[in-house]
Amino acid sequence: MTFQALQTREVDGGFQTDLVERDLSELGSEGVLVRVQWSSLNFKDALSATGNKGVTRNFPHTPGIDAVGVVEEAGDGPFSKGDAVICTGYDLGMNTDGGYAEYIRVPAEWLVPLPEGLSPRDAMVLGTAGLTAALCVESLLDTGVNPEQGPVLVTGATGGVGSISVAILAKLGFQVAAVSGKQDAVDWLKQLGASEVISRDAFLENAGKPMLKEQWAGAIDCVGGDALTTALKSVKYGGSVACCGLAGSPELNMTVFPFILRGVNLLGVDSVELPVEIKQQMWQLLADEWIPGGMSQLEAAEITLEDVNEWVAKILKGGVRGRVVVRLP
Structure with missing residues (x-):
């Protein structure tokens, strides 16, 4: 089975990010397979997509430190097929292929359930x-x-x-x-x-x-x-x-x-290696008492994988105000 993904690779001494077709087997068989619905664009993603070795050491690589989607293969963890989950931080989008793809495969310990009342899209407006x-x-x-x-x-x-x-x-x-x-x-x-x-x-x-x-x-x-x-x-x-x-x-x-x-x-304050239990508590607050008013005001743009390169250039120049959400196919 193939899927679409953005992939950054070294080309002629520089780095280039393109939309490619990958085979699901390339993600391995360990962990939880998640079909990604939405991701977001962060400054760290822009660094990874332009070959910053302080963020990503090994290429080719798929950026995207945020992802929300549905469990397709649960493995032995606490999740079941069809569960809606969020993945942020840890190694996602750094040296583990990230959210700019239709599928990710990650340890169950990296995932939190999508809180009730928070849509997948709004989860990535926050990210x-x-x-x-x-x-x-x-x-x-x-x-x-x-x-x-x-x-x-x-x-x-x-x-x-x-x-x-x-x-x-x-x-x-x-x-x-x-x-x-x-x-x-x-x-x-x-x-x-x-x-x-x-x-x-x-x-x-x-x-x-x-x-x-x-x-x-x-x-x-x-x-x-x-x-x-x-x-x-x-x-x-x-x-x-x-x-x-x-x-x-x-x-x-x-x-x-x-x-x-x-x-x-x-x-x-660190949100990358934070214990998943604390992440879950914070996501529950964000879905409930702390959900920001005017979520649409926080949003700079909704883009697709084809648009990511353009917006990477914008965010690196300081030209983005608020949040950019990435819609997967």
């Missing part, structure tokens, strides 16, 4: 970005951050994690200050629930100072680098900053002053 956003919000709540303490800052607010973070925080009653370098996104961010939108240049204006005025009860940083250090320097006493991104930089160049003079907490 890894939504899961990461939920984990960031949960980490702030766990350290005691609440709406009465003041506004919460979100950097990289037009990206997938940032935009969903804005929407979830607003739904939970927080005032949200969104940082963005896209002037044309101000109205969109306010529609998602931001009470204030700060330009990236204005936010980073005093990034070189060791300490800044206390402004935020907490923060979610999706960028890293100067954005993260500026957030840490401007969070109120005892506040927390959830860190989940490095698109700006992986470097953390700052003093320890915010930690030892204001008791600020830096919270690392």
